[in-house]
Amino acid sequence: MTDVKTPTNPLFLREEELRQGIELLFFAYRDFTAEPDAILAEYGFGRAHHRVIYFVGRNPGMTVSDLLTILRITKQSLSRVLGQLVEEGFITQRPGLQDRRQRLLELTEKGTALERQLTERQRARFAGAYRDAGAEAVEGFRKVMLGLIDEADRARFPLRGPGWR
């Protein structure tokens, strides 16, 4: 570290700004996951179950391999969690129409209810943050977050067209 850390040194400003970003992400993620975790514990589930429920709710009829791609975990890790959710009636599997090897995943009513209960807290957190920050800040937030995400997954967040606001 050869940088001299004084308030007038732009290298220090930059370093400080970058570290604040790192910490914002850490604290936001920590607090963002804490509420759902507490609810999940009542069901004997963990954060991994939440992720599965969330993405299946978001993409009804998605395949197991779609889910593996999103979560970036091994199929063994997924299969335990997914198996529990199917067995306990939160998720259903049905064979694909074109490709019957696939198992298309969907939430049951019970699964939808839990998804809503879990995500509601997180939506409320975002709603508050967006409201307090304002529309312009939300655009900035989106831009920076997209830049943090690996290029391969940015296409999951389409730019909003004229219908959007």
Add this chain to the structure above:
Amino acid sequence: MTDVKTPTNPLFLREEELRQGIELLFFAYRDFTAEPDAILAEYGFGRAHHRVIYFVGRNPGMTVSDLLTILRITKQSLSRVLGQLVEEGFITQRPGLQDRRQRLLELTEKGTALERQLTERQRARFAGAYRDAGAEAVEGFRKVMLGLIDEADRARFPLRGPGWR
């Protein structure tokens, strides 16, 4: 769900916007932690070690209970990880000056080197995202992220005074 989901229904827009926020946070965190995780694996360490190294590097001389407050884990969880880092020469402990029960934590040279190696990738990710998004977007990002963080921890991110940009 009684909302009718059409592009002209503001409730749908809001729901979609909130879900995008949730997903941005998930993907950003997933990708943000992946690179350091790979480096840590070479040392036989995990993400928990990174968090300890990061915050001790950021706050030299911090106490164990400071660290517990930030990480929100139990002291047993911390003590295993911290013990390894001390034993392997990445962190030193020395008694507090006023209160000799405390063990003030600091990175050794070895610890500083690892911290830099790990955080460098994350800083680079933020630097790229900030550069592409622009200064105004960064301000928006900060505002929204602060709003996501529990009120108790927002004071960790002081507003920048006139010296700041």
Add this chain to the structure above:
DNA sequence: GTCTTTACGTCAGTCATGTTGACATATATC
């Protein structure tokens, strides 16, 4: 109609990281 690939599941074992509860020690404080 075989052959290969793909989608998915499963078994066995391991590791990292979190938990609770109880207890120990040194120091600070009233």
Add this chain to the structure above:
DNA sequence: GATATATGTCAACATGACTGACGTAAAGAC
């Protein structure tokens, strides 16, 4: 001297990740 605090430690446990190997059914290629 009694109590509270900062820290560490032991034992036991759960979750969720991993690797590697093997199995099955269906799709796709030749």
